[in-house]
Structure formats: C-alpha cells, structure tokens
Amino acid sequence: MGIHYFVYDCESEAEVEKEIRGGTYAQELTFITVEAFLKTKRATEEDKVIIFAEIGEIKRLIAQSFVFGYSVAIVAKKEQKNLRDTFEIPKAYDEAIKVALTGECREIDLLYCHDEVVLWSALIGEAPPHGMMVEKQLHGGRPSRFFALLHSFAKIFKLQKSIIHLRTFKEQEIHTAASGIVVIEHDNHTCASNLVKEFMNLSDGKMVALLVSPSSVIEYIAYLYKAIFGWTKRLPKAVGVVLSERLDIEATPPLEVKIDGEVYGQTPVRFEMHKKALKLCASKAFWEKELSRKSDDKEVVKLGSLPVAKSELEYTQKHIPFFPHADTQRYQELFAQLRDEARLSSTFVVLMILSTILATVGLFLNSSSVVIGAMLLAPLMQPIVSYAMGLLRFDMDLFWQGLRSVTIGILLVLGTSFLLAWLLPFQTVTSEIAGRLHPTLLDLIVAIVSGIAAAYAKNNQKIIGSLAGVSIAVALVPPISTAGIGLGWSEWAIFQNAFLLFLTNFAGIVFAAALTFMVLGFSPVKRAKNGLFLSTVTLLLISVPLYFSFALMVKDAKIKEKLEQKQFVLDDRNVSIENLLIAHTRKPDNLILRFDLVTQSSGEGKVRGDALKAMIKQRIAPYLNRKENLILEVSRRTRY
Structure with a gap:
C-alpha cells in the first residue's frame, strides 16, 4: 500500500495546523x-x-502526476467554490479527506491550453452569464438568478463580436463571429455547462467549446433567460457548439483569454485534450454525474443560426444591434418574392374585378359568406406588403411598383362597384354596408395586427397559408366596394366613411408590416427610420378621425347601457326601452334615438312624450353635448 501525501502550500499552513492535523484522518496522512x-x-x-493549495499549485502537481503516475485527490479551500462544485468535493474538510482516501480512482482526460491545465473552464472574450452557478452557487433560488440576469443585462450594449476562425482536430475550418467562447471539459455547474451537458464526457477525449453570438439584443435576452433559468432542452439560437480533441482559435480583433478565472493572454490559442492524463480519486457524486453521459467518437459542429456569410460577419462586428440581421439567402428569397408580387399582371387585374363583383353583390345581398369569399379572392394584400418593404428600405423600384399595383387595384374596385351600383335597382343600406361606414381605432388595431401577421407569414413559408386568415381579418376590397356603391348612389357620406376604413386598413398594414420586417432583420434601423417616420405620420393623421369615431362609439355604448333593457316608471306606468338604435347628424347637430317603448298592460292612459323625453335627458345628461338636440323616434308596444 502506497503513501497518502497531504500536499499543501505555505499560505495554507496555519489552516492545516488548525483544521486538518487534528482531524479524524490526520494519522493516515503524510x-x-x-x-x-x-x-x-x-x-x-x-x-x-x-x-x-491555490489553483496554480494544484495545476503544477496535476501536470507532474502524469510523469510519475501517482493518483490525485483534491480538498478544496473554503473560498474555492468553482473547484469544489466542479469536482463535487465536500465542503467539510474531514468529509473531503475521507472521500480522497476512500473514493474510487479512475483515469480521466485533461484539458490543456498550450502547457496550462484547465481545471474547470476557459473563457475567450465575453460570454455572459458564464461563471454564474445555476445549480449550487445559486441555491438561493430565483432572487439569485435574477441578480445574475441583471448583471448580464448590464453588458448588453458593451458586447462586441470578433471574427472567429476555428480549426478542429480533424481539420474542419469554421468561420463565424462571436462575442465569446467558453471551453469546458467537466460539468462545472455554470450556465455554460448547463447548456451543453449532453455533450460532456470524462473519457471521450473531447472538449466542448460553446460559442456565444447573439444576433440582436432581443435574442441575447432570450438566451439569458434560457441559460440562467434552464427554460429549454435545446440550444438557444445565440449559441453554437463545437466538440473536438483539439481546437485552434484565432480572433480578429484578438480576444482576452482567461483560464480558470485568471488572465492567460490573448488569442490565438490552442486547446488540446490529453487522454487519460490524470488518475483522479473523487466522490461517488462526481463519477455518477460524469460517467452517466454517452461517449461518441465523432466531432460535433453545431452552429445553428450563427453568422457564416461574409456580409453577416461584417455586419456583426459592430455592437450587437437591437434587431437581428436577416441572412443573405433569406433576404434574397423574400425580395425576389416581393418584387414578383408587386408587379402588375393580368392575373391581378382579373382577380381584382372578380373579387369586386363578389363583394358588391354580397353587400347588396347582405351575405357575409359571399363577402368573405371576395376577401379570400382579392390579391390586394400582396402589393401592399411589397410597398411596405419598399418604403422601409427606400427601395424606389419596389416602392413604385407596389404603389402602382395598389392604386390600379383601388381604381378597378371603385370603377366596378360604381358600375354595379349604378346598374342594379337597389338603394338599401344593408347591415353589411352599414358595418363599413363607422371606422374606429379598433379597426386600426385589427389592421396593425394583420400587417404584423402578413409580414411574419411572408418571412416564414411554413405558415404562408395563414395569409388567408389575415385577408379575412382585415377586409380590403369590401370597404372600397362600399365606397364605389356610395359613388354609384351619389351618396358622398357613404363613399367618405367607407374609403376612410380602407385607408385605415392600408395605413395600419403598411406601418405594421414595415416595422415587422425591420424587427426580423431586413433593414437596419438607420436605413429604416425615414420610411418608418412617413408611415407613422400617415398613421397618426388617419388616427384623428378614427379617435373621434371611437369616442362616439363609446358614447353610444354608454347611452345604451343607461337606457336599454331597463325598467322605468312614467305616468304611473311600468315601461322599458328595447331595440335601441342611435344615429347622429351634423348641421343640425342631432342625437337621434330610435327604439320600442314597451308598456305593461295594467294601467290606463298613455305615457306622455314630454315626460319620456325629460326622463331620457336626465339619464343620459353626462353624454349630451350642450348644442346637441335630442330627437326620439318611438314605436309604442304593449306587453300583455
């Protein structure tokens, strides 16, 4: 049986005398x-x-163990939390020494950075929240994790990416951009190792390099939540992983390298695994944690959405933008599609005319199903979305093509619906027509949401079918058809209100689609600001009449709440107001209430009109303007 050496540094002599020489296992130690x-x-x-001992001395002794072949066990000092958590070392000295004496010994791989042993991790550049202990140092729970989150948030606008060139053991060349790289071999309970546990194994001869490269502030925030709180079983988009026996790392500009928390130097650096370089005696918890994972001889390179194209690499070398940058392939595919959809074609003209006929007839028939069919058939949404992208990027070709198609589409709808209204012997305002004569801020909200959905669907071919639902949600052709009907009937008010609804939809879609395209990375904020400014001004101008219309709608709702389905006593009769309809006129300024006045069969005489009017005025007084005249149009009914 060999000798059990207890090797300590001079700085620890007092602690050894006090805590260990008088301990349970002191007699077994030299x-x-x-x-x-x-x-x-x-x-x-x-x-x-x-x-x-201190970390530097531990590394010297471990390096020498490979030459002389002795077994190594580690007893961590009280302040060495990273070391203790990496190797699952008990905190109490007696317990730690017991594990060192009786624990199972196995040969494990060692990670080196040139000639320096890496005990728990190496950090190249900045990779928040590396070093935050998510399992043990943060045993305090969510408040501690939120502190780590806030600490990482503080670095959002300081992070800068470098061009990274990696070369693996099998000569794979990797070019990307990242703010930092974490290189680890053991599960050290950091946020980094928490993300890549599935790749780590003590005896597979490979290290794990985790590349942190958020494409935007939004993606960085999502990555932090997933890394700190462990809200995912998959790698976040901002992270790439390389698994290899050797890794050469170069960076432009050079990045600082830290080994186990101490500054080592700058890139370029080489990390290399030394197989079975250490005979380690450790706790059962350590071996269960490390040996439970599968070993694989393959190199692994998972870059996910990390930048690889030259344009992306150049773009990402600046501060992390608030919004991501679309990759070249996605950018080219979308723009080719939008340019094609912006062009005026015979198919577009035919479909616009057919959808207008359907919409106009559906409005006359008061048939919502026919009107919905017209919404689905109309291709007007496509050039509007193209126009939004052209406005966002100030791409004049796309802008004018989209605007030309939209303008011709509007004229086709107005002309066709005008002709039908003029030819057909109908002049009744159906509920389908009336429903498009009072646009409010709520319609603007629908248009904005639909614009977001349309732009998002254009960027994601998997959900392109959802555009049909968008077309139904934000009706484009029916309001223009209603405006055309107003022209055919020579009713300026119908034309004006219906066309305002279309303009509301148009402005909302353009603003929301442009903003969504910017968020998705199809235009930098600097280039997009002019287009967004114009669309925002248009939206604000449209919002003015919508606000007044919305205020009127709220007022009408309050009046209905005060009067409809309520019981009153007038002239000793029980009466109620039902089927209340509210109308407004300007010049003169009138509030017209049309309703059924229902009286009970008991009692004699009729309810006087002046008493009814006085009672209603009293109840709705807070909602009446001083100059507004109240007019009642009453149908009397008796309930037996």
Whole structure:
C-alpha cells in the first residue's frame, strides 16, 4: 500500500495546523508542502497525493502526476467554490479527506491550453452569464438568478463580436463571429455547462467549446433567460457548439483569454485534450454525474443560426444591434418574392374585378359568406406588403411598383362597384354596408395586427397559408366596394366613411408590416427610420378621425347601457326601452334615438312624450353635448 501525501502550500499552513492535523484522518496522512514535494519528487504509482493549495499549485502537481503516475485527490479551500462544485468535493474538510482516501480512482482526460491545465473552464472574450452557478452557487433560488440576469443585462450594449476562425482536430475550418467562447471539459455547474451537458464526457477525449453570438439584443435576452433559468432542452439560437480533441482559435480583433478565472493572454490559442492524463480519486457524486453521459467518437459542429456569410460577419462586428440581421439567402428569397408580387399582371387585374363583383353583390345581398369569399379572392394584400418593404428600405423600384399595383387595384374596385351600383335597382343600406361606414381605432388595431401577421407569414413559408386568415381579418376590397356603391348612389357620406376604413386598413398594414420586417432583420434601423417616420405620420393623421369615431362609439355604448333593457316608471306606468338604435347628424347637430317603448298592460292612459323625453335627458345628461338636440323616434308596444 502506497503513501497518502497531504500536499499543501505555505499560505495554507496555519489552516492545516488548525483544521486538518487534528482531524479524524490526520494519522493516515503524510504532511508536506508543495515546494518540498516537488523538490523531492518522491511519489510513485502506488502513492496518492491529496492536494490542498491555490489553483496554480494544484495545476503544477496535476501536470507532474502524469510523469510519475501517482493518483490525485483534491480538498478544496473554503473560498474555492468553482473547484469544489466542479469536482463535487465536500465542503467539510474531514468529509473531503475521507472521500480522497476512500473514493474510487479512475483515469480521466485533461484539458490543456498550450502547457496550462484547465481545471474547470476557459473563457475567450465575453460570454455572459458564464461563471454564474445555476445549480449550487445559486441555491438561493430565483432572487439569485435574477441578480445574475441583471448583471448580464448590464453588458448588453458593451458586447462586441470578433471574427472567429476555428480549426478542429480533424481539420474542419469554421468561420463565424462571436462575442465569446467558453471551453469546458467537466460539468462545472455554470450556465455554460448547463447548456451543453449532453455533450460532456470524462473519457471521450473531447472538449466542448460553446460559442456565444447573439444576433440582436432581443435574442441575447432570450438566451439569458434560457441559460440562467434552464427554460429549454435545446440550444438557444445565440449559441453554437463545437466538440473536438483539439481546437485552434484565432480572433480578429484578438480576444482576452482567461483560464480558470485568471488572465492567460490573448488569442490565438490552442486547446488540446490529453487522454487519460490524470488518475483522479473523487466522490461517488462526481463519477455518477460524469460517467452517466454517452461517449461518441465523432466531432460535433453545431452552429445553428450563427453568422457564416461574409456580409453577416461584417455586419456583426459592430455592437450587437437591437434587431437581428436577416441572412443573405433569406433576404434574397423574400425580395425576389416581393418584387414578383408587386408587379402588375393580368392575373391581378382579373382577380381584382372578380373579387369586386363578389363583394358588391354580397353587400347588396347582405351575405357575409359571399363577402368573405371576395376577401379570400382579392390579391390586394400582396402589393401592399411589397410597398411596405419598399418604403422601409427606400427601395424606389419596389416602392413604385407596389404603389402602382395598389392604386390600379383601388381604381378597378371603385370603377366596378360604381358600375354595379349604378346598374342594379337597389338603394338599401344593408347591415353589411352599414358595418363599413363607422371606422374606429379598433379597426386600426385589427389592421396593425394583420400587417404584423402578413409580414411574419411572408418571412416564414411554413405558415404562408395563414395569409388567408389575415385577408379575412382585415377586409380590403369590401370597404372600397362600399365606397364605389356610395359613388354609384351619389351618396358622398357613404363613399367618405367607407374609403376612410380602407385607408385605415392600408395605413395600419403598411406601418405594421414595415416595422415587422425591420424587427426580423431586413433593414437596419438607420436605413429604416425615414420610411418608418412617413408611415407613422400617415398613421397618426388617419388616427384623428378614427379617435373621434371611437369616442362616439363609446358614447353610444354608454347611452345604451343607461337606457336599454331597463325598467322605468312614467305616468304611473311600468315601461322599458328595447331595440335601441342611435344615429347622429351634423348641421343640425342631432342625437337621434330610435327604439320600442314597451308598456305593461295594467294601467290606463298613455305615457306622455314630454315626460319620456325629460326622463331620457336626465339619464343620459353626462353624454349630451350642450348644442346637441335630442330627437326620439318611438314605436309604442304593449306587453300583455
């Protein structure tokens, strides 16, 4: 049986005397300082070296163990939390020494950065929240994790990416951009290792390099939540992973390299695994944690959405933008599609005319199903979305093509519906027509949401079918058809109100689609600001009449709440107001209430009109303007 050396540094001598020499297992140990041990070089393969020292001394002794073949166990100092958590070392010294003496010993791989042993991790550049202990140092729960989140948030606008060139053991060349790289071999309970646990194994001869490269502030925030709180079983979009036996890392500009929390130097650096380089004696918890994972001989390169194209690399070398940058392929595909949809074609003209005929007839028939069919058939949404992109990027070709198609589409709808209204012998305002004569801010909200959905669907071919639902939600052709009907009937008010609804939809879609395209990374904020300014001004101008219309709608709702389905006593009769309809006129300024006045069969005489009017005026007084005349149009009914 070999000797059990307890090797400590000079700085720890007082602590060793106080805490360990009088401990339970002191008699089984041969105490010696690090310098004396290294000088004598007396340990053999039969011996076990228990190390109690600073990190630098631990690394020297571990490196020497490969030459002399002795086993190593580590007892962590009270302040060495990272070391203790990485190797699952008990906090109490007696318990830690017991594990060192009786724990299972196995040969494990060692990670080196050139000639420096890496015990728990290496950090190249900045990779928040690396080093935040999500399992043990943060045992306090969510408040501690929120502190880590806030600490990482503070670095959002300071992070900068470097061009990264990686070369693996099998000569795979990787070009990307990242703010930082974390290189680890053991599960050290950091946020980084929490994301890549599935790739780590003590005896597979490979290290794990985690590349942090958020494409935007929004993606960075999502990555932080997933990394700190563990809200995902998949790698976040902002992260790439490389698994290899050797890794050469270059960066432009060079990045600072830290080994186990201490500054080592700058890139370029080489990390390399030394197989079975250390015979480690550790706790059962450590072996269960490390050996439970599968081993694989394959190199792994998972870059996900990390930048690889030259244009993306150049774009990402600046501060992380608030919104992402669309990759070249996605950008080219979408623009080709939008340019095609912006062009005026015979198909567009035919479909616009057919959808107008359907919409106009549906409005006359008061048939919502026919009107919905017209909404689905109309292709007007496509050039509007193209126009929005052209406005966003100030792409004049796309802008004018989209505007030309939209304008011709509007004229086709107005002309066709005008002709039908003029030819057909109908002049009744159906509920389908009336429903398009009072646009409010609520219609603007529908248009904005529909614009967001339309732009998002254009960017994601998997949900392109959802555009049909968008077309139904934000009706484009029916309001223009209603405006055309107003022209055919020579009713200016119908034309004006219906066309305002179309303009509301148009302005809302353009603003929302442009904003969504910017958020999705199809235009930098600097280039998009002029287009967004114009669309915002248009939206605000449209909102003015919509606000007044919305205020009127709220007023009508309050009046109905005060009067409809309520019981009143007038002239000793029980009466109620039902089927209340409210209308407004200007010049003169009148509030017209049309309703059924229902009286009970008991009692004699009729309810006087002046008493009814006085009662109603009293109840709705807060909603009446001073100059507004109240007019009642009453149908009397008696309930038996």
